[in-house]
Amino acid sequence: MKSSPRFGLYFLVLLTVVISFFPIIWLILTSFKNTAGIYAWPIQYWPDPFTFENYISIFNNSPELLRYILNSFIVGVGCTAITLMCGGIAAYALSRLRLRFAGVLMVGILAVSMFPPVSLLPSLFQNFLNFGLLNTYTGLILAHAGLFLPFSVWMLASYFATLPVEIEEAAKMDGMGFVRIFLTIILPLSWPGFVATGLIVFIFSWNEFPLALVLMTQNAMRTAPVGISLYPGEYAFPWETISTATVLAIIPVLIITAIFQKQIVGGLTAGAGK
Amino acid sequence: MTQILTLEKRTALTGIGFVTPTVLIIALILIYPIIQSIVLSFGQSSIDGFEPYRFVGLDHYSKLMGDSRFWNALGVTFTFTALSIPLELMFGIGLALLMNETFKFKGWARLAVLFPWALPTALNTLIWRWMYNSDYGLFNAVALQSGLVERPINFLGDDVLAMVAMVVVAVWKTSSFMALIILAGLQSIPRDLFEAGRIDGMNRWTEFTQITLPLLKGPILVALIIRSMDALRTFELPFNLTDGGPAAATESLSLYAYKVIFDFLDFNFGAAIVVVQFLVIFTMSLVYVFALRNKD
Numbered sequence: 001m002k003s004s005p006r007f008g009l010y011f012l013v014l015l016t017v018v019i020s021f022f023p024i025i026w027l028i029l030t031s032f033k034n035t036a037g038i039y040a041w042p043i044q045y046w047p048d049p050f051t052f053e054n055y056i057s058i059f060n061n062s063p064e065l066l067r068y069i070l071n072s073f074i075v076g077v078g079c080t081a082i083t084l085m086c087g088g089i090a091a092y093a094l095s096r097l098r099l100r101f102a103g104v105l106m107v108g109i110l111a112v113s114m115f116p117p118v119s120l121l122p123s124l125f126q127n128f129l130n131f132g133l134l135n136t137y138t139g140l141i142l143a144h145a146g147l148f149l150p151f152s153v154w155m156l157a158s159y160f161a162t163l164p165v166e167i168e169e170a171a172k173m174d175g176m177g178f179v180r181i182f183l184t185i186i187l188p189l190s191w192p193g194f195v196a197t198g199l200i201v202f203i204f205s206w207n208e209f210p211l212a213l214v215l216m217t218q219n220a221m222r223t224a225p226v227g228i229s230l231y232p233g234e235y236a237f238p239w240e241t242i243s244t245a246t247v248l249a250i251i252p253v254l255i256i257t258a259i260f261q262k263q264i265v266g267g268l269t270a271g272a273g274k
Numbered sequence: 275m276t277q278i279l280t281l282e283k284r285t286a287l288t289g290i291g292f293v294t295p296t297v298l299i300i301a302l303i304l305i306y307p308i309i310q311s312i313v314l315s316f317g318q319s320s321i322d323g324f325e326p327y328r329f330v331g332l333d334h335y336s337k338l339m340g341d342s343r344f345w346n347a348l349g350v351t352f353t354f355t356a357l358s359i360p361l362e363l364m365f366g367i368g369l370a371l372l373m374n375e376t377f378k379f380k381g382w383a384r385l386a387v388l389f390p391w392a393l394p395t396a397l398n399t400l401i402w403r404w405m406y407n408s409d410y411g412l413f414n415a416v417a418l419q420s421g422l423v424e425r426p427i428n429f430l431g432d433d434v435l436a437m438v439a440m441v442v443v444a445v446w447k448t449s450s451f452m453a454l455i456i457l458a459g460l461q462s463i464p465r466d467l468f469e470a471g472r473i474d475g476m477n478r479w480t481e482f483t484q485i486t487l488p489l490l491k492g493p494i495l496v497a498l499i500i501r502s503m504d505a506l507r508t509f510e511l512p513f514n515l516t517d518g519g520p521a522a523a524t525e526s527l528s529l530y531a532y533k534v535i536f537d538f539l540d541f542n543f544g545a546a547i548v549v550v551q552f553l554v555i556f557t558m559s560l561v562y563v564f565a566l567r568n569k570d
Contacts, residue, residue, distance in 0.1 A: 006377075009372075009375055009377055010377065012372055013372060013377060013379075013383050016369065016372065016383065016386070016387060017382075017383055017386040017387070019446070020386045020387050020389060020390055020446075020450070021386050021389065023390075023398070023401045023402060023405060023446070024389060024390075024393075024401070026401070026404075026405060026412055027401045027404075030404065038410065039409075039410050041410075042415065042419060043410070043412065043415035043419075082299075085295075086295040086296045086299060087296060089292040089293075089295070089296075090292055090293045090295070090296035090297075092292060093288065093289040093290075093292035093293050094289075094293065097285050097286075097288065097289045097292075098285070099285075099286065099289040099290075100286075102289075105293065105297075109296075109300065111556075111560075112300060112304045112305060113304075114503055114555060114556070114558070115304055115308060115552065115555070115556075116503075116506070116507035116528065116548070116551055116552060116555050117507065117509070118507060118509060118528040118531050118532060118548055118551065119307075119308060119311055119531075119548035119549065119551055119552040120303070120304065120307040120308065120311070121531075121532070121535060121536075121548070122307075122310075122311055122314055122535050122541045122544055122545045122548065123306070123307035123308075123310035123311050123314065123545075124303070124307050125321075125535075125536075126310075126321055126541070127307070127310075129321070142299065142302075142303065143303055145299055145303070146299050146300055146302065146303020146304050147303065147304075149296055149299055149300055150300065153296060172281070178284075178285070178288040178292075179288075203392055206394065207393070207394035207395065207396075209394070209395065209396045209509065209510040209513075210509050210510070210528070210532070214532075214536065224394070224397075225394040225395075225396035225397055225510070226396070228396075228397060228400070229396050229397075229400065229510075229513070229514050239404055239410075242400060242404075243401075243404070246397045246400060246401065249394070249397060250393050250394070250397060253392050253393055253394070254389065254392075254393075256392075257385065257388055257389060257392040258385060261381070261384065261385050261388065264388070264392075265384070265388070265454055268451070268454055268455075269454055269455055269457070269458035
């Protein structure tokens with residue numbers, strides 16, 4: 001009974017890990033091959049020679065690829081900050097203040113979060129053009145904040161709902177204002193919820209494609225997924241550069257996911273369970 | 275008495291103040307653009323405002339009804355959704371059951387499963403496109419060297435294979451998301467239910483179909499609906515894998531709308547396409563909200 005099911009279990013786990021991971025391994029291996037190695041026949045499973053020249057060449061010859069990553073960072077951080085601030089107070093009001101319109105608003109926010117991003121494009125492009133928001137960080141940060149605020153409100157609200165009511169009752173009796181209650185009592189108690197929400201929103205923003213594609217039309221303003229996808233131009237596809245840039249662009253997400261695995265999984269399942 | 279009243283009033287005012295920024299941003303970025311798209315779809319105008327808006331009624335919609343490329347895109351979108359969702363669900367349940375067992379290195383295994391979901395779809399797709407490559411791709415190299423095939427397979431150059439290739443990438447990327455939601459449901463099932471089942475002499479399969487699956491109905495429904503809506507609006511996957519090709523065999527509705535708007539610069543006709551897509555997805559989201567209401 002003991003040994004054979006265990007063996008089967010480990011075999012399945014190994015299979016799952018290999019299937020999940022091999023494209024990423026293959027990407028990393030490709031980034032360490034030289035051009036001849038990438039187009040070699042028979043195929044090189046292990047880079048020969050194993051070279052860092054693609055990485056060096058990106059720093060020297062294609063600094064725009066690094067610029068894309070920087071842009072993604074700026075947009076991701078900005079969007080996360082706005083969604084946490086606005087979403088935090090909104091979620092607090094909707095989950096703890098017993099407002100009459102809270103239920104309707106929560107359902108409304110959930111419903112609008114399902115809008116397909118492409119259906120926003122004709123109008124957003126036109127308005128951003130008219131207001132000079134195309135190709136600005138402010139513009140894309142605002143757009144991403146709009147996309148991901150519903151998620152952050154729902155997730156933070158479900159987090160606040162787990163805190164006991166008594167903690168703020170006492171403060172209210174003492175005549176504390178709501179802003180102070182939020183800042184001095186709620187915030188310190190719920191930072192794990194904020195961390196999880198913030199990480200997921202950052203990943204969402206880092207990965208978002210259609211709005212980033214349309215609202216950043218200048219090469220220097222593109223985010224990493226868009227810039228790398230459009231990098232090759234029309235026909236040629238320089239895989240050595242593409243794969244190296246892709247490795248650089250996914251490293252931040254890999255690190256965040258690895259370190260905060262528990263928070264992200266917990267946040268996602270709580271958010272979806274609502 | 276007055277004290278309580280003012281507190282109530284103050285609460286309401288604070289509440290309104292606290293939700294205002296969020297409501298404002300959502301109205302600006304999500305609600306107003308949808309309304310404007312609807313308005314655009316009933317008229318003729320130019321992007322720069324040079325040509326003033328002229329109401330044309332249902333012209334764009336009647337053109338849409340006769341547009342074979344639109345029907346093709348709708349068909350591609352539904353096919354893609356119908357193929358990928360059941361597979362994702364199957365693998366998602368399997369993965370969730372696996373991750374519910376206790377074994378060594380479980381944290382690492384869960385992390386490996388999480389990675390495909392966490393990475394940008396656009397870049398994931400580029401990795402797969404490189405592996406699918408007919409001349410230098412990994413899959414063809416393995417297939418040729420092992421003698422499975424004589425000539426390289428042109429995965430992305432064939433109507434059917436290109437669709438299969440797209441489904442594979444989607445399933446690879448999102449099964450883990452399904453698994454996470456289902457796993458959370460699994461972990462909330464009380465242990466003694468299974469023990470009761472054991473005492474009644476259930477084997478693993480009947481235990482799964484009689485106890486586990488019925489209790490997972492809620493999480494499975496949620497996962498299914500979230501993923502279906504994602505699949506119905508899929509954009510960067512065909513954009514980066516095939517650009518909708520060969521011909522338009524993998525051109526999703528989102529991708530076609532994007533091309534009409536930004537390649538053909540026909541904002542009004544494009545708006546009609548996105549409004550139809552919006553209606554399809556909105557109907558689904560109503561089902562979602564309705565299903566969730568019933569759950570509680």
